[in-house]
Amino acid sequence: xxxxxxxxxxxxxxxxNDCYDxxxxxxxxxxxxKDFRFLVVGYDGxxxxxxxxxxxxRWKAIFDQWVVLSDSNTLMYYYQLLSEVAxxxxxxxxxxxxxxxMHTQDMNEKTLDMFIEALKDWRYFYxxxxxxxxxxxxxxxxxxxxxxxxxxKKSELENMQKEHSESEKTLVGQAVVLEQITxxxxxxxxxxxxxxxxxxxxxxxxxxxxxxxxGRK
Numbered sequence: 001x002x003x004x005x006x007x008x009x010x011x012x013x014x015x016x017n018d019c020y021d022x023x024x025x026x027x028x029x030x031x032x033x034k035d036f037r038f039l040v041v042g043y044d045g046x047x048x049x050x051x052x053x054x055x056x057x058r059w060k061a062i063f064d065q066w067v068v069l070s071d072s073n074t075l076m077y078y079y080q081l082l083s084e085v086a087x088x089x090x091x092x093x094x095x096x097x098x099x100x101x102m103h104t105q106d107m108n109e110k111t112l113d114m115f116i117e118a119l120k121d122w123r124y125f126y127x128x129x130x131x132x133x134x135x136x137x138x139x140x141x142x143x144x145x146x147x148x149x150x151x152x153k154k155s156e157l158e159n160m161q162k163e164h165s166e167s168e169k170t171l172v173g174q175a176v177v178l179e180q181i182t183x184x185x186x187x188x189x190x191x192x193x194x195x196x197x198x199x200x201x202x203x204x205x206x207x208x209x210x211x212x213x214x215g216r217k
Contacts, residue, residue, distance in 0.1 A: 013041070016039055018195075024171065069194070069195055081157050081160065085150070094122060095119060
């Protein structure tokens with residue numbers, strides 16, 4: 001009976017499903033702070049809630065949907081670049097360690113084969129028919145080349161992040177601009193869904209473009 005009363009007082013928590021029911025305010029808070037509690041329906045930043053199982057997966061699905069709904073080639077390229085840099089960084093670091101171990105350690109045939117297979121996972125191909133020293137030198141040269149590519153991609157990413165940071169307004173500031181452009185009053189960022197917010201943004205862009213065309217006439 002006592003156990004039943006304990007569970008009676010526990011409120012079941014639900015996660016928002018997607019961009020069509022998640023408020024833009026909650027999305028912004030998760031995006032900036034990675035606080036998954038804002039994915040819980042009813043969480044306002046003050047009440048005490050736990051993070052339900054599956055919150056991380058739900059956020060990834062919502063974020064992917066946001067990228068698609070944004071319908072922005074620049075945005076899609078940014079996250080593609082973000083993923084590419086993460087891959088190149090891992091590839092460079094892991095392969096460098098593997099090559100270093102192969103170069104400095106006296107390995108038996110079985111261990112060497114294990115390292116060769118591990119390198120294959122990162123698209124480094126060791127030819128056992130060639131001289132070991134020459135193969136190691138060749139792999140080191142490839143690794144240095146990948147470091148250069150990584151540096152180029154990281155610089156590109158940093159430039160995009162800098163441009164985004166300089167142009168970014170607060171969510172409230174964005175809401176005020178949207179209200180001014182579209183003539184909609186009292187856009188409530190704690191109630192309006194991510195999907196609707198994006199659509200209003202697209203309407204605002206079209207209005208601005210039309211005004212610019214009319215101004216050039």
